[in-house]
Amino acid sequence: ENQTKETEPRVRLPVVPKGITEPKFTAAICELQSHLGGENVVLNDQPLSDGWYMEHPNTHDAFNLLDSEETVASALAYPGDTAEVQAIVLWANKHGIPIYPISMGRNLGYGGAAPRVRGSVVIDLGRRMNKVLDINANDCTCLVEPGVSFYALHEDIKSRGYDNLQIDVPDLGGGSVLGNALERGVGYTPYGDHWAMHAGLEVVLPTGEIVRTGMGAMPGANTWQTFPYGFGPLHDGLFSQSNFGIVTKMGMTLMPNPGGSESFMYTFPKEEDLAQLVEIIRPLRISNILENVAQLKHCIQEVASLGHPRSTIYQGDGAVPIEVIRRQLSMLPCGDCTWIYYGTAYGPKHIREYKLDIINREFGKVPGARHIDPATIPVDHYFWARHRVASGIPDLHELAWLNWMPNGAHVFFSPVSSITGRDAEKLLQIAKQRHQEAGIDMFPAFCVGLREMHLILNIVYDRGSATSRDAATKCMRNMIDDAAKNGYGEYRTHLLFQDQVMKTYSWNDNALEKLNSRLKDALDPAGILAPGRCGVWPARYRGRGWEL
Amino acid sequence: ENQTKETEPRVRLPVVPKGITEPKFTAAICELQSHLGGENVVLNDQPLSDGWYMEHPNTHDAFNLLDSEETVASALAYPGDTAEVQAIVLWANKHGIPIYPISMGRNLGYGGAAPRVRGSVVIDLGRRMNKVLDINANDCTCLVEPGVSFYALHEDIKSRGYDNLQIDVPDLGGGSVLGNALERGVGYTPYGDHWAMHAGLEVVLPTGEIVRTGMGAMPGANTWQTFPYGFGPLHDGLFSQSNFGIVTKMGMTLMPNPGGSESFMYTFPKEEDLAQLVEIIRPLRISNILENVAQLKHCIQEVASLGHPRSTIYQGDGAVPIEVIRRQLSMLPCGDCTWIYYGTAYGPKHIREYKLDIINREFGKVPGARHIDPATIPVDHYFWARHRVASGIPDLHELAWLNWMPNGAHVFFSPVSSITGRDAEKLLQIAKQRHQEAGIDMFPAFCVGLREMHLILNIVYDRGSATSRDAATKCMRNMIDDAAKNGYGEYRTHLLFQDQVMKTYSWNDNALEKLNSRLKDALDPAGILAPGRCGVWPARYRGRGWEL
Ligand SMILES: Cc1cc2nc3c(=O)[nH]c(=O)nc-3n(C[C@H](O)[C@H](O)[C@H](O)COP(=O)(O)OP(=O)(O)OC[C@H]3O[C@@H](n4cnc5c(N)ncnc54)[C@H](O)[C@@H]3O)c2cc1C
Ligand SMILES: Cc1cc2nc3c(=O)[nH]c(=O)nc-3n(C[C@H](O)[C@H](O)[C@H](O)COP(=O)(O)OP(=O)(O)OC[C@H]3O[C@@H](n4cnc5c(N)ncnc54)[C@H](O)[C@@H]3O)c2cc1C
Known part of the structure; x- marks a missing residue:
């Protein structure tokens, strides 16, 4: 292999989120462990290992651009279901601890698994929430959790014998179907615009409420994955490239076999x-x-x-x-x-x-x-x-x-x-x-x-x-x-x-950025969810030297 | 003709919005006239005439289901540009007067031009803002104001000699391209999902700020109508079937001539x-x-x-x-x-x-x-x-x-x-x-x-x-x-x-409706924009007997 970089010794680690003392942080982590189980909340206190694609780290960006101890997690949490995600969010609000959700953290070239704010608790959703919840071969749709990779979805379809269905994949198949769509990633079949092809989300809001978008809000509906809209304002867009919610389930359309x-x-x-x-x-x-x-x-x-x-x-x-x-x-x-x-x-x-x-x-x-x-x-x-x-x-x-x-x-x-x-x-x-x-x-x-x-x-x-x-x-x-x-x-x-890019979308005195701030403060008053992601900062951080 | 219904005499008209006295309302209307010109702000003090499709009323629902004086406007305003829309919004905030924007008001079968709250000032955007702002025959896109009907867009394309372009039309061609898309209307070519086919909005927020979504936020970009996303959270969905903003421009993709x-x-x-x-x-x-x-x-x-x-x-x-x-x-x-x-x-x-x-x-x-x-x-x-x-x-x-x-x-x-x-x-x-x-x-x-x-x-x-x-x-x-x-x-x-339907989207204790309320209060604290549209009520109205 073509690697010479050593696993670096810890110099400035473990880190604790800014604004909280170490004893308070330790106590908070214990509290979270009591909700999720000790094995599902771990401190980032080991040497940072970059691994390789199939064994990528969730503690930091394996493709670091800054010093590798810069964008790192203080701890990692592995929720097992939506209720546990909700518990984490309520916990973060209670303690004012920044959390950073990832689906699989293979966002290579865009920051990997790293949180924007040093010392955030990374919520690695994919580790335990990795089920293909449904494949509907008639409607050509599926419903997935954050930890379902393109490989896994492909295998699942094949193993069920659905020859009439195919997925769309980006260059690399190890990413999360859900995480990639939230980033508005792109693949190379006619279904390549992953965001356009999704249908329906389940989201934990930054204050802990759980919503289902589109037809997911209609009890007993079989249309959550077949009709992307629902009734009234559409919310899905708020949850892509953003920090307005943690997505726990996503519907995705599948391409019918084109015949060659x-x-x-x-x-x-x-x-x-x-x-x-x-x-x-x-x-x-x-x-x-x-x-x-x-x-x-x-x-x-x-x-x-x-x-x-x-x-x-x-x-x-x-x-x-x-x-x-x-x-x-x-x-x-x-x-x-x-x-x-x-x-x-x-x-x-x-x-x-x-x-x-x-x-x-x-x-x-x-x-x-x-x-x-x-x-x-x-x-x-x-x-x-x-x-x-x-x-x-x-x-x-x-x-x-x-x-x-x-x-x-x-x-x-x-x-x-x-x-x-x-x-x-x-x-x-x-x-x-x-x-x-x-x-x-x-x-x-x-x-x-x-x-x-x-x-x-x-x-x-x-x-x-x-x-x-x-x-x-x-x-x-x-x-x-x-x-x-x-x-x-x-x-x-x-x-x-992300700050630099968001600032370039500046029409009319940065009107869109201001709208983002307004929405962020309404939805995340405590400012705990992925502060700074895509240049959206909550009030608690805004204008305090966090921007890069 | 098959009409027997007489133009009815006024019984309970003119109406003044609830919570404001008649003298104060009259003074406020005078003030608005001084901004827009007297001819562009008129009281609804004439007999209600139903007209017919091509001469439809903007004062009420020509297909009334209640007594025809029930869902009626107190006055009508005709802004000439985005700045005037902004002026109206600021005026409404100042006086606490409900306003109800329509593009053309041909929403027949769904309420026509009528406001949800009796006595709202109807903002008839289409009357003066009716320009096709751009047609790009290479990109197959256009940019329209609210008053551009399907007929007008079709004619415009033909008159420019663009044989390689076609539009998508719903059953009736007299509606607004923009208004219909906001309602998530449907037409009958392969481009029939009008909301999915739009690209880029200009919106006056309920507090008066003007935003452009997607690439519209990038100064000097030629991609507002070619790339529907932009960077960071997506906002467009917030403005469809909603009362979170007044849309003053919309981009729309056009279908290339399919060859038959x-x-x-x-x-x-x-x-x-x-x-x-x-x-x-x-x-x-x-x-x-x-x-x-x-x-x-x-x-x-x-x-x-x-x-x-x-x-x-x-x-x-x-x-x-x-x-x-x-x-x-x-x-x-x-x-x-x-x-x-x-x-x-x-x-x-x-x-x-x-x-x-x-x-x-x-x-x-x-x-x-x-x-x-x-x-x-x-x-x-x-x-x-x-x-x-x-x-x-x-x-x-x-x-x-x-x-x-x-x-x-x-x-x-x-x-x-x-x-x-x-x-x-x-x-x-x-x-x-x-x-x-x-x-x-x-x-x-x-x-x-x-x-x-x-x-x-x-x-x-x-x-x-x-x-x-x-x-x-x-x-x-x-x-x-x-x-x-x-x-x-x-x-x-x-x-x-709309209240009844919104209540049916009730998953998890009406979580989506609550999210709408939260967004409404953040974006429209004075509660002036189209209160009640699609079952979304601002704090000022909520739980006070307005729901039907
Ligand atoms: C050589 C190479 C080629 C590549 N080719 C492509 C390509 O063709 N197309 C493409 O799109 N990308 C490509 N990438 C980029 C990247 O590898 C993929 O996009 C990958 O799918 C992203 O990682 P992930 O799916 O694990 O997402 P994650 O890392 O899990 O998620 C990405 C980000 O989205 C947010 N997020 C994720 N999940 C959630 C959630 N549940 N709730 C809220 N927010 C969440 C987080 O901020 C997270 O950081 C390429 C990368 C490399 C190195
Ligand atoms: C026989 C018949 C057949 C029909 N067939 C179809 C069909 O095939 N497909 C279809 O979609 N509809 C159909 N309709 C319904 C309706 O006629 C059309 O949808 C029509 O295009 C809507 O009217 P409009 O375009 O003038 O929109 P408007 O009445 O201007 O707008 C509709 C609503 O959207 C909101 N709105 C409008 N503009 C703005 C704005 N700029 N900012 C914020 N909010 C705004 C307002 O709440 C307004 O009440 C049909 C109706 C009839 C009677």
Whole structure:
């Protein structure tokens, strides 16, 4: 393995939440143990171990950007059901202790399992609340607890023999179906917009009341997962990317088997092809000829996804020169190129062909475009991992990138733009300049939603090196500012940049941020739930130096 | 015309909002006139005229269920822009005067333009704020003000020559694109779920702040209409079916021209075919073989949609006997039958054929199913109105029903269920029993969304007759209760039943209703905005005898 970072000795740990004395904290923890059982409330008093993807820590961010003892939990609680979550919330209100719920804590690249406020008690919901509560093969829906991963849901469906159902998965299958949807994560089948595809929540409010949204509020209804609305105001949105409640159950729609899926890969020679390509993609995507979240990747990712350390191809400082990358490419199935498009068509063969023909004709308009025949692509190539993911089968190939640097860690820059050549070029230019300044490799992928695209820029850094972490951090901060100046905002961001990003959504004197504050104070008067998450601070913390 | 109801003389009008003296109210109105101009703030001191669809009143509900002076405005205000809406809101806070915003007030069957609290000042936004602010033919989006009707948007798109765009329309084209979406109204193309298809709001909060949701909060962004989310908590849902804000602008996605649309009509002989049919429809709908909101109508609607008074076929009291209906049917294109399915396939010819073949095979499993060849259907038949609507072309044919009774008025019973034969039968049984008791004709139509169906039951009553109104009201109240006992809740309801319906969403000791109260008090401390809408009351009104 490509890891050199040692498990660090504890220096400033264990930590106690600010504003409470150690004896009071210890007494409070004992009290919580008496509710949940001693084994379900544990202090974070062991060395911080980063583990790896399948054994990730819940005590801190395994991909730390700050000193690893900075964003850490004081303790961990493992509720077994909604009533225990409620008990924790009431306890937190009583003692004024900040709590930070996670579903599985695999929010890698966005803060992992770490709480925003140092010393929060992390509520690891997924450890014990990990049941698939229902799968309805007729309605094509399911109801899950926070600890159900994409892998687990997929397995559960297969084991019940429901061949007519498939799930949607993001790049990595180990995340929580529920946690990922709350973060408004994205996958690669036509059901890729996870938030849009959810239906119904059960939520413990910051003051302890338990609500069910939508049709969940109708006793005896069988529509909680089939009709996303209900009657009167809609509340679900309040609980995504927020700290207004702890979600304990979520309904999710499942995709009916489309009758086949067929992936394809095109390459385009020049960096300047980007604008033309994006203009070609837009109408195809909006009209659903391109049916899944389109991925247009920079060629460097073909090399990184091989899983070899960058030192095997380049030993210098700074970014790997493009000539070095190009030399590698010519040995790969894609051949020499700059952009690679991964996509998938769905349906029976003749329906797929209808769409694939149009795509082939349109992509062919870019001079030098090449369709790579899947029959020529080796079985262990990244292409087939993409195909699995786009067919709803969880995968881990994407972890290969971690080998790029020693102690490889990820942080994502994820700005949203409209699908235009101009926007794509502008974002690329911002990223290029800031990456060059920082001397780091740039990995851009344009993920085209329906009418918008996320540029997902994966910065791979050495988390064992303060220099590498600082370079990544600085590059992020600069890109966020540059993007905002040009009207681009992040769809989601790492814990440490959430204040900065929220501040960029500033229209009319930060009216939306003020609305968030108003809602936060109404719903969480004691300010105990995930203070600072997504830049939303409760009154108790606001303007007291917590913002980053 | 089939109208006998006279414009009634004023008896209890003009009205002044409860809790304010007439002189104070008059002074407040003068003050508002000084902000907006005298012609833009008018007292409701003229006789109440019901008009007709194209000249509908904004002073009261033209389809009154109570005495027509019951749910009426004290005055009307016509803001010209968002700043004037803000001025009205601040004024209402200052004087404690309830205000009730409407976009166009064509909410027929659900309360029309009427305010919930008698004597509210109705803010008729649509009168002056009626601009299509933007149409983006590349992104397939638009931005509209409250006064843009489906007709107007359709015309606007045509006049700009954008043949690649189409809108989605509900049965009647005269409603507001924005108002209908806020009510979570439904249309009949693949973009039929109007709330799901909106993108971005501008809202004046009840305390006067102006917010833009989603990417609207990012200065300089071109993504307000292309990306529906933004960063952090999502607020849009708070402003639908609610009284938490006044929406002054809304983004809407437009459907790219699908390359053709082809409507079809099937009939099924027996009432008992319902369960089998619904079971056939579900998988076809979820997999998008049936692409638009499927409508399964009871045959009586074929007769009603001819636009003849029921007295031409039956002169007795009570419901028209089914034999009488059947006799009429045999003279119509549908022939004798019980259920009629109206649907539309989209795409180029060979793609439509692929889907139509599957549909034909599946529907053919119901004994006696008949496909009615469109070539045999006269051009003025309802079928072609459905085809226009399903192709995004606004229409008014649906008004024909108003002729069924003298002074014909509508009220809708709209419960949601899963798409199962059992649910369809149960709902039909509830409706049948309550209609029989009330002695009124029953017009059920099952509108199948994606995983759920709304039963839309249109009660046609004589609004000039207190007996007829009371029968309709009683039938509604009973059906709402019966439905709730069986786990069915309304997706939307008439002003007068909103308290009753909200009370049925009672899970966990009315937890959701309490959350609404909490949000209402935080956002509207003075309790001035549309008190009581959708069963949400501000503190000032709560528990003081306002609920119905
Ligand atoms: C190489 C790589 C590729 C990736 N690709 C993708 C991708 O394709 N798509 C994608 O979406 N992401 C991607 N990610 C990011 C991330 O790994 C996933 O989004 C992952 O699913 C998030 O972790 P989780 O599901 O365990 O959520 P969690 O970590 O459990 O939750 C995330 C956050 O949501 C909040 N939260 C979680 N549960 C609750 C709850 N029950 N109540 C209230 N708040 C809660 C918390 O603030 C928490 O920190 C990628 C990461 C890497 C490193
Ligand atoms: C025969 C018939 C068929 C129908 N078919 C359909 C159908 O197919 N689909 C369908 O959806 N409806 C249908 N309707 C119901 C209704 O006519 C439409 O929904 C119509 O579009 C609603 O009226 P409106 O658009 O003018 O909305 P409005 O009356 O302007 O708004 C409705 C309500 O929303 C709120 N509201 C409106 N604007 C704002 C704002 N800017 N800010 C805050 N709150 C606001 C108010 O409480 C208002 O009372 C039908 C009615 C009839 C009689």
